[in-house]
Amino acid sequence: MDLRPAEVTSILEKEIENYQGDTRMQSVGTVLSVGDGVARVYGLDDCMMNELLEFAGGVRGIALNLEEDNVGCVLLGDAAKVREGDTVKATGRIISVPTGPQLLGRVVNALGDPVDGKGPLGTTDDDLRPIEQDAPSVVERQPVDQPLQTGIKAVDAMIPIGRGQRELIIGDRQTGKTALIVDTILSQANTGGGDPTNPEQVICIYVAVGQKQSTVVDIVRRLEQAGAMPYTIVVLASAIDEASMQYLSCYGGCAMGERFRDEGRHVAIFYDDLYKQALAYRQVMLLLRRPPGREAFPGDVFNLHSRLLERAAKLADNAPEINPRFKAGGGTLTALPVVETQEGDVSAYIPTNVISITDGQIFLESSLFNSGIRPAVNAGISVSRVGGAAQIPAMKKTAGSLRLDLAQFRELQAFAQFGSDLDAATQAKLTRGERLVEILKQGQYVPVKVTDQVVILYAGSTGALDDLAVKQLAEFERALIEYVNDSHPEVAEQILTAKKDIPDETKAVLDGAIAAVKAQIQA
Amino acid sequence: MGVVAAAVDQVTGRWADALFGLARRRGVLDQVSADIERIALECKPPAVQAFLQGATGSTAERLAKFDVLLESANPHTRSFVSLLFERRREEVLVQIGAAFEQRLLEERGAAKGVVESARPLESAELEALGRDLSKRLGKDVTLTGRVTPELVGGVRVFVGTSMIDQSLQGRMDGLRRRMMEARLPAVGS
Numbered sequence: 001m002d003l004r005p006a007e008v009t010s011i012l013e014k015e016i017e018n019y020q021g022d023t024r025m026q027s028v029g030t031v032l033s034v035g036d037g038v039a040r041v042y043g044l045d046d047c048m049m050n051e052l053l054e055f056a057g058g059v060r061g062i063a064l065n066l067e068e069d070n071v072g073c074v075l076l077g078d079a080a081k082v083r084e085g086d087t088v089k090a091t092g093r094i095i096s097v098p099t100g101p102q103l104l105g106r107v108v109n110a111l112g113d114p115v116d117g118k119g120p121l122g123t124t125d126d127d128l129r130p131i132e133q134d135a136p137s138v139v140e141r142q143p144v145d146q147p148l149q150t151g152i153k154a155v156d157a158m159i160p161i162g163r164g165q166r167e168l169i170i171g172d173r174q175t176g177k178t179a180l181i182v183d184t185i186l187s188q189a190n191t192g193g194g195d196p197t198n199p200e201q202v203i204c205i206y207v208a209v210g211q212k213q214s215t216v217v218d219i220v221r222r223l224e225q226a227g228a229m230p231y232t233i234v235v236l237a238s239a240i241d242e243a244s245m246q247y248l249s250c251y252g253g254c255a256m257g258e259r260f261r262d263e264g265r266h267v268a269i270f271y272d273d274l275y276k277q278a279l280a281y282r283q284v285m286l287l288l289r290r291p292p293g294r295e296a297f298p299g300d301v302f303n304l305h306s307r308l309l310e311r312a313a314k315l316a317d318n319a320p321e322i323n324p325r326f327k328a329g330g331g332t333l334t335a336l337p338v339v340e341t342q343e344g345d346v347s348a349y350i351p352t353n354v355i356s357i358t359d360g361q362i363f364l365e366s367s368l369f370n371s372g373i374r375p376a377v378n379a380g381i382s383v384s385r386v387g388g389a390a391q392i393p394a395m396k397k398t399a400g401s402l403r404l405d406l407a408q409f410r411e412l413q414a415f416a417q418f419g420s421d422l423d424a425a426t427q428a429k430l431t432r433g434e435r436l437v438e439i440l441k442q443g444q445y446v447p448v449k450v451t452d453q454v455v456i457l458y459a460g461s462t463g464a465l466d467d468l469a470v471k472q473l474a475e476f477e478r479a480l481i482e483y484v485n486d487s488h489p490e491v492a493e494q495i496l497t498a499k500k501d502i503p504d505e506t507k508a509v510l511d512g513a514i515a516a517v518k519a520q521i522q523a
Numbered sequence: 524m525g526v527v528a529a530a531v532d533q534v535t536g537r538w539a540d541a542l543f544g545l546a547r548r549r550g551v552l553d554q555v556s557a558d559i560e561r562i563a564l565e566c567k568p569p570a571v572q573a574f575l576q577g578a579t580g581s582t583a584e585r586l587a588k589f590d591v592l593l594e595s596a597n598p599h600t601r602s603f604v605s606l607l608f609e610r611r612r613e614e615v616l617v618q619i620g621a622a623f624e625q626r627l628l629e630e631r632g633a634a635k636g637v638v639e640s641a642r643p644l645e646s647a648e649l650e651a652l653g654r655d656l657s658k659r660l661g662k663d664v665t666l667t668g669r670v671t672p673e674l675v676g677g678v679r680v681f682v683g684t685s686m687i688d689q690s691l692q693g694r695m696d697g698l699r700r701r702m703m704e705a706r707l708p709a710v711g712s
Contacts, residue, residue, distance in 0.1 A: 015698055028686040042530040043684035069533055
């Protein structure tokens, strides 16, 4: 760490000034036992829940179990330095993390200490926020009505996410959960040009819990290359970090996001993933001897996730008048937690818990992924319970029939495998379905703007693609979007500002463009 | 070094509460506390503790070893010890002295403390410190001194589970911690 002589001087100055001062009574205790990253301490009479404790050798800990005759705490450092009989001091501070714009573009650990080797953060004590905070109350919120564009056609069209919503991303390993997150982060560059000082820019916070460090390095590098790091914070509690750090990292990341939300900004936070967080929590709690329940998780594992996700909110415009803790109204915190399932089992304990807490889920399926449908979103069981209100009207109208068309397609597809003679109507539905599935496919790291999505979905839903071969569609999509953006740049604005449906004159322009591009492709 | 109040397990605490309450109600607190002090002293050697924690044989045989000690004791103390042996809870005797003393001090509004210092303190200094602390804590604090050269200078006072650290070592530790934790402006900003 780089220390500047001027700063050392200022610390020493304060020290000299307060030399006579501090005769505070400190609460102390003795270590009764220590092991597996937890310690039991006798004494510490006035200890608070989640209070930061100081052990010998500079090791810090957090009080988690306040019992009649001892305090159970987790150690946040090298447990080998702590011995039985050591004195423990209470600090009187609840565990907090630094927050603020200085964290943007940085990789920090669960306690907010930088781990990217780019030097100190430059935050002050005023920027510290306790990691556990109450969620905004009912009167401090307002309904979700602004879209959070993920840039993924299948999601924005059928499972729209609103700012302030909680949408679960669930699926087996290797189904593209993290890829979906990375694309969503990249897509946020469209909100404010990637400039974090622009109030329209959506701030992204990626909390990596129990991930391989190599995976996180890869994600950070990818974000840097795409220019997405300036508006992103990465909170890293990787697989080698203590279990306590892993389970606390989500709350730390949330506190960092809340700072922006309370200042009227828009934030998207990604917890990747909550199943690993629950495992870390289970480990700590079993070591602290809290009674195990179903699947050996402690009884409050539901609350562990609900109190975290409840902090996602869209603040009321007059929130600062109701509660001075909010500096501005209208800010949002959108939570996109990830839960990994085993063998597609969504009825396991943690997945059902988180499904019931969130406002919908994006279900990724390995069979779809393996058959080349990527992103592997299963539109049948994926839902967004509040996002519909947040879709732009043009998209809502265009994609309205998409879900139904796809559902009919899947049913007919299964049926059509048995017989060869199909009537014309059935054949038409199959043709349409195949093409819709094809245009919802999308490459990784190439988020599509919502206006471009509307253009291609319009082409699909009006049946304009039915006479094109499926393998021509990718080329058609690229050519159509390019053509519309080059020749009719006004279309994008018209789609965004449309009150109900795409205006008739815009539709005419689009029909013309589709015909022109089709002629070009088929030639 | 460390906390003055000994860690007393819950079982001992409950037995101590029972005896203390009974003795207070019957007005024989002084007598019983003297008995308990005597028993605690007798139970200190490791051999006796080993006997208490792992004794075999019948209740009468084991209790017989305490006969001499209990001859002059208050009837309540005698019943207490007999009941402990009967219930096979004689390990309670190991910590009963400490547990009883805690309750006695609480009852009298008093507290015991330890003053650690780099050089031996004179009794006048100890008394003066005790008076100051008594005023601050609203309790009658009796201090004993302990020499801890690592402190370098100043004093560190423990009363119960509270501590006032005015030692040079404590200050240096605090300074080191603040240096390590200082959230400094980013280099070049």
